[in-house]
């Protein structure tokens with residue numbers, strides 16, 4: 355009998371393979387008090403800034419935009435630059451982006467960022483309680499113009515029909531999640 359994970363669409367495979375690491379990340383964010391006060395939220399924005407800076411070039415990659423046509427418009431790095439300025443967070447030193455150039459791995463990284471826009475629906479409401487929103491401090495958490503659900507479905511459909519290598523895509527997604535967890539570890543240990 356064939357393995358149901360291996361025969362399902364790429365987006366379902368990505369979800370299944372990264373379920374545990376996503377849970378680990380959600381838990382780490384929520385227990386680190388990142389939505390309890392301004393310093394916690396500043397740490398969250400710094401983590402997001404670093405991760406999206408790593409991805410900035412991928413969102414402008416023409417080969418990847420042939421798979422997801424509105425890819426450049428999905429990029430949240432400019433909003434993160436503004437959120438950093440709103441919150442008086444100095445941009446950290448540039449580091450080399452670890453993102454792979456293989457298109458399947460690269461799309462795995464982008465899956466992490468695009469999927470995070472679903473969880474951002476919850477996080478937006480928590481950020482609002484701290485006084486941050488679409489015009490100050492939480493610009494990057496706002497939904498894409500099509501809405502969270504439609505934007506996510508369009509991304510899933512695009513990657514599902516692209517003929518990408520599922521194994522390499524999963525490697526990219528796992529690397530993306532690990533990168534966010536590493537950034538989280540560096541800000542939370544600095545605060546402790």
Ligand code: HEM
Pocket residue numbers: 365368369376379380381383384465466467468469470471472473474476477534
């Ligand atoms: C930067 C941090 C985060 C990243 C990178 C991230 C990543 C993702 C990804 C890739 C997905 C798509 C899963 C799929 O394939 O359907 C997702 C969905 C989701 N995330 Fe997160 N997430 C983050 C933080 C959070 C947090 C803190 C919460 C909870 C408070 C959360 C709650 C959710 C929820 C509710 C969904 C939708 C699940 C579903 O519809 O089945 N996320 N996230």
